[in-house]
Structures are given as C-alpha cells and as structure tokens.
Amino acid sequence: MNLNDHETAEKLMKSFLRFSKTNWQHQQTFFRYKPSEMRVLFCIKRGSSLDKPEMKVSEISKHLQVTPPTVTQLINELEGKGLVERQVDPADRRAVRIRLTEQGEAVQQEAEDAFLSSFQGLVAYLGEKESLQLSKLMSKATRYFHEQKNPSQVSEGEGE
Incomplete structure (x- = not known):
C-alpha cells in the first residue's frame, strides 16, 4: 500500500463518518416512533401481499436480521400504539401472524412518502x-x- 492509497482510504473513511453523522434517515422524523419500530412496519408492509397481508415473528426476525425476542418486544410496543395486530394462524394454531392496522398502514405510508420525497430531493441535487x-x-x-x-x-x- 503506497502513501496515496493510505490518504485515499482516510478520505473515504472520513466521508463515511461524516455521512453517518448527518443522521439522514431521521431527516423526516417521526418523533412518536423509534427507527426500529419503523423498520418493523416497513418489513411487514414489504413482506406481505394481498393474499397474505401478515407475517410471522420468525419471518420478520429473519428479514431484519434480529432475534425473535427483539421482534416480539417491538411488536408489543407497536401493538400498544395501535399500529399492528396479532392473529392466530388458522393453519397452525401455535403460530401468530402480525399485520398492520389501518393506522399502521397510514404511518408506514406517510414515512415511505417522506423518505421518497427526501431521496427525490437528493436526485434533484446530484x-x-x-x-x-x-x-x-x-x-x-x-x-x-x-x-x-x-x-x-x-x-x-x-x-x-
């Protein structure tokens, strides 16, 4: 590694650090909700379909790459806020499926619109x-x- 490689690596590292400090994902803040809660809402929305509008905790856990107990805790918080609801899986009574409520759908859509608008602004800028x-x-x-x-x-x- 020559001196220029080292200088370039340092510049790149500093750029990454500056970017991470911009807190870009919170530019459109949803103060009522934690980023982890928003990730769960987005995951459920993306992982569901018209014929299956819900997901199991294990599926959410796999998509978000966090443990099932972490997802369960987040689901408890979101359920308390009226954003998700649990339903027993009719095919497997031991399994519980999680779906967005109407309010959860609205919050997720509002956040998605805000993120899209923010990135459209970045495209216009760059x-x-x-x-x-x-x-x-x-x-x-x-x-x-x-x-x-x-x-x-x-x-x-x-x-x-």
Whole structure:
C-alpha cells in the first residue's frame, strides 16, 4: 500500500463518518416512533401481499436480521400504539401472524412518502447521472463490507 492509497482510504473513511453523522434517515422524523419500530412496519408492509397481508415473528426476525425476542418486544410496543395486530394462524394454531392496522398502514405510508420525497430531493441535487453512480458505488461498498464480514456468503449482484 503506497502513501496515496493510505490518504485515499482516510478520505473515504472520513466521508463515511461524516455521512453517518448527518443522521439522514431521521431527516423526516417521526418523533412518536423509534427507527426500529419503523423498520418493523416497513418489513411487514414489504413482506406481505394481498393474499397474505401478515407475517410471522420468525419471518420478520429473519428479514431484519434480529432475534425473535427483539421482534416480539417491538411488536408489543407497536401493538400498544395501535399500529399492528396479532392473529392466530388458522393453519397452525401455535403460530401468530402480525399485520398492520389501518393506522399502521397510514404511518408506514406517510414515512415511505417522506423518505421518497427526501431521496427525490437528493436526485434533484446530484442529478440523474451522479445519483445512479452513487447508488452503484454504495451497492459495491456494501457488497465489499458484507464479503469481509461473511466471506462464505458472497452473492452475485446483491444490492443493485
């Protein structure tokens, strides 16, 4: 590694640190809800379909890569706020399925609209070409760090 490589690595590291400190994901804040609660709402929305509008705790846990007890705790909080509801799975009475309530749907949609608007603003600021370039570079960086952490789980095209 030559001196330029070291300087470039330091610049890149500082850029990543500055970016993480911008707290970009909280620009459109939903003070009533924790980021972890919003991730669960988004996960349920994305993981559900018209014929199956709910998910099991284990499915949510797998998607979010957190433990089932963590998801259960978040579900308890969201249920207390009226954003999700539990239903016994008719096919397996031991399983419980989680679905968004009407209020949960509205909160999730409001957050999704706010995030989309924020990123549309970023596209307008950077321009189409640089936005696509940034997207590709971030996907590539994510893939690099994922491969460093999990060398046996390398997958083609992840994140693009």
